[in-house]
Amino acid sequence: MHDIRMIRDNPAAFDAALSRRGDAALSSEILAIDTARREKIQAAENAQADANKAAKEVGAAKGRGDEDEFQRLRALVSEKKADIARLNDEAKTEDQRLTDLLATIPNLPYDDVPDGADENDNVEVKTWGSVPDMSFAKEHFEIPAAMPGLDFATAGKTSGSRFVNMKGAVARVHRALGQFMIDVHVEENGLEEISTPVLVRDEAMYGTDKLPKFSEDSYQTTNGWWLISTSEITLTYSVAGDVLEASDLPRRMTAHTLCFRSEAGSAGRDTSGMLRQHQFEKVEMVTICHPDTSDDEQKRMLRCAEDILERLEVPYRTVLLCTGDMGFGARRTYDIEAWLPGQNAYREISSVSTTGDFQARRMNARFKPEGGGKPEFVHTLNGSGLAVGRALIAVLENGQQEDGSINLPTALHPYLRGKTSISADGTLV
Structure with a gap:
């Protein structure tokens, strides 16, 4: 399995090493999946922060007797929880896509390995x-x-x-x-x-x-x-x-x-x-x-x-x-x-x-x-x-x-x- 951080930091070198083995460049495809995965994770974390903030405000609205604000915040918490579940599922899907792709990619040859076809x-x-x-x-x-x-x-x-x-x-x-x-x-x-x-x-x-x-x-x-x-x-x-x-x-x-x-x-x-x-x-x-x-x-x-x-x-x-x-x-x-x-x-x-x-x-x-x-x-x-x-x-x-x-x-x-x-x-x- 390859280190995704290495591919992020050195995509050209990764593709060059694959080319030595006769394989097509894959860093763009890998990094696109990795970016989508990380974006889903970040969006889920943002939604969690919004849900936590709204949850704290629910009690205050109820204490003030502001029924409209109370209902709005409760609905917002429910909405954010649904968003979090969806985003986490989507992040898991992207993570599995990334893992499945990486599992099919051969190891990279050391520099002293001679280039050749067969x-x-x-x-x-x-x-x-x-x-x-x-x-x-x-x-x-x-x-x-x-x-x-x-x-x-x-x-x-x-x-x-x-x-x-x-x-x-x-x-x-x-x-x-x-x-x-x-x-x-x-x-x-x-x-x-x-x-x-x-x-x-x-x-x-x-x-x-x-x-x-x-x-x-x-x-x-x-x-x-x-x-x-x-x-x-x-x-x-x-x-x-x-x-x-x-x-x-x-x-x-x-x-x-x-x-x-x-x-x-x-x-x-x-x-x-x-x-x-x-x-x-x-x-x-x-x-x-x-x-x-x-x-x-x-x-x-x-x-x-x-x-x-x-x-x-x-x-x-x-x-x-x-x-x-x-x-x-x-x-x-x-x-x-x-x-x-x-x-x-x-x-x-x-x-x-x-x-x-x-x-x-x-x-x-x-x-x-x-x-x-x-x-x-x-x-x-x-x-x-x-x-x-x-x-x-x-x-x-x-x-x-x-x-x-x-x-x-x-x-x-x-x-x-x-x-x-x-x-x-x-x-x-």
Whole structure:
């Protein structure tokens, strides 16, 4: 949510920032609604003052025996009360119009975010690892060692397309990946592990900018709850309505949850394999922090996510997203893209974003400054650390051998009781 005072004070700068995202200027429309709202509020206050004055004079007129003046003042009080009720209702209508409009406007990019239209204008800031020369490389669902463990047919029979039953060695490696990620984040990166619900109310979706923008990409149950697309929602909304002590910041959290996306806007994309599923698992990182430290926190979170891939021995690149490719709630986003030999391409496996106070305003999450004064909005950040299914794809494809087997990264061996590979027939050995 945007600060209306900022828009009043800097309408041209607000429109210029929206233009960088490819959006039309909106300050005039916003300020027209804001002006109408404030005029209604002021008119109601004036009517209240008139009503109060007339009410005091009613008794005096009655005491003088001035019946005509008494009746006139009584009528005036009634008229003003009716005006006050009408003006307050009109002000509430304008306020809701303003809130509804602001809720649809994306966050403003930081100055260091590159301008651009789409992913082709993203800026590569880092590469790690050597892209292997694998002329025999297959996609994950074609590798002999992985094929017995990826049952799309049975999942399709029970649930439809974009679901998978993982079995045997593949299921075990997938489980090991999630456990490995959580252990690193908790034991080494200092994040607090939280097991959260996967069903949330409208308020949580709205407060974390998923409504109204992403309603079509989300699943809603018949009783009104929403299935989360990421535990960013539950972790971030955990501080909604709170006024935190500055000494309690930063608050760093992580969760490993099921996630659900309808993928309404991606028809026909990545329909083969398990790259784009309706149900998947993700290890999420969320930080609630002081505004002065949010840039450093983003760098820290980015490094946490990159380190997971390095330990998994997966080559990757990190890109700074341009204005046209950045998510609705973000002010700056780094994507980490894992190398997938089967596609001969880098594919996104993590996004690490800072939203500034955009989400905090929507959910009224604040902190008390150490020096005293009025509570201020916190900053919120989120990042995948990592998407477990996509990490599985990267591990399977980068570990594949010409004989159809798969060598597994050393970091997972303790989670697999010393097993180091999947044989060509799908056995963990």
